[in-house]
Amino acid sequence: FRHVDAHTVVECRIMAKKAGIDIASSSLEAHQLAGGNVTNIVRALIAASKANIELSFDRACAIDLSGRDVFDTVKTSINPKVIDCPDPAKGSGALDAVTKDGIQLKVKARVTIRTKIDRLVGGATEETIIARVGEGIITVIGSSETYKKVLEKPDSISNFVMAKELDGDTAFQILSVNIVSIDVGDNIGAKLQADQAEADKRIAQAEAEKRQGMANARGQEMKALSEENMAKVLAAESEVPKAIAQAFREGNLGIMDYYHIKNVQADTEMKTSISKTGLPPKTPL
Structure with missing residues (x-):
C-alpha cells in the first residue's frame, strides 16, 4: 500500500545495526519513498563509520537525493x-x-x-x-x-x-x-610573424597596384588632353588660309608679306623635319 520494499528496508536496518549504527525503519522508509537508494545510504554510513569520517544520516540522504553516488563519494574520501x-x-x-x-x-x-x-x-x-x-x-x-x-x-x-x-x-x-x-x-610566434609579413606584403601589393592604376588613368587623361589640344591646333591652322585670303581681299596683306610668311613656314617645317631625324642641319656653302 505504501509502495515500500520492506525486505530491502529490513535488510538495510539489520546491516546498519550489526555495524553499530542505529537507523529507524521509518527513516529508511521515508528515504525510499522519496526515491532514494537506501542500500547505498547504509553502505556509505558504514564505510564512513569505519574510516572515522563524520557523516550523518540526513547528509547522506541529501547527497543521495541530489543525484550523486553517496557510497562512491565516501570511497573517494577514503581513497583519493x-x-x-x-x-x-x-x-x-x-x-x-x-x-x-x-x-x-x-x-x-x-x-x-x-x-x-x-x-x-x-x-x-x-x-x-x-x-x-x-x-x-x-x-x-x-x-x-x-x-x-x-x-x-x-x-x-x-x-x-x-x-x-x-x-x-x-x-x-x-x-x-x-x-x-x-x-x-x-x-606559434614565428607563424604569426610570417602570417603578418604575408598580410603586409599583400597590402603593399594592393597599394602598388592601386597607384599603378591611378598612374595609368592619369596617363590616359593626359593623352586624351593632348589629342584634344592637337585637334584645337589643327582647327586653328585650318583658319589661317581663310584669314590670309580675307586679308588679301581687304588690302591688309601684300604679295611680299605673303611670300615672307611662306618662307617662314618652309623654314619651320625644315627644322621640324631635321629634329625628328636627328641629323644636323647642313651648313650652306
Whole structure:
C-alpha cells in the first residue's frame, strides 16, 4: 500500500545495526519513498563509520537525493581519486599553451582529489577542478619567458597551482597536481610573424597596384588632353588660309608679306623635319 520494499528496508536496518549504527525503519522508509537508494545510504554510513569520517544520516540522504553516488563519494574520501587534466573523455589530449618566446607546449597533468563530505551538496564538481587547474597551468606557461624554463622546472607549474587553492567552493580537496608530460609543439610566434609579413606584403601589393592604376588613368587623361589640344591646333591652322585670303581681299596683306610668311613656314617645317631625324642641319656653302 505504501509502495515500500520492506525486505530491502529490513535488510538495510539489520546491516546498519550489526555495524553499530542505529537507523529507524521509518527513516529508511521515508528515504525510499522519496526515491532514494537506501542500500547505498547504509553502505556509505558504514564505510564512513569505519574510516572515522563524520557523516550523518540526513547528509547522506541529501547527497543521495541530489543525484550523486553517496557510497562512491565516501570511497573517494577514503581513497583519493586521480583525474586527468584535460579530461580525455572531452576529446582533449593535452593542454595547449604558448610561452612568451612564441613556443607552443602541450601539457598533460594528473590531479589527486579527495571528496569533502561537508561541501558535497552545492559544491562544484570535478569539471570545475579540471577547468581551474587547466587555467592555472596555462597561466604559468604563458607568463614564462622561454619554453626552456618550463622544461627545466615543471614542478613550478604544480607549485603555482597548489598555491592558488583552486579547490575553494568545490566538493573536492586538491591533494596534488602532477605534470605527466610536456611536449614541444609549433613555433606559434614565428607563424604569426610570417602570417603578418604575408598580410603586409599583400597590402603593399594592393597599394602598388592601386597607384599603378591611378598612374595609368592619369596617363590616359593626359593623352586624351593632348589629342584634344592637337585637334584645337589643327582647327586653328585650318583658319589661317581663310584669314590670309580675307586679308588679301581687304588690302591688309601684300604679295611680299605673303611670300615672307611662306618662307617662314618652309623654314619651320625644315627644322621640324631635321629634329625628328636627328641629323644636323647642313651648313650652306
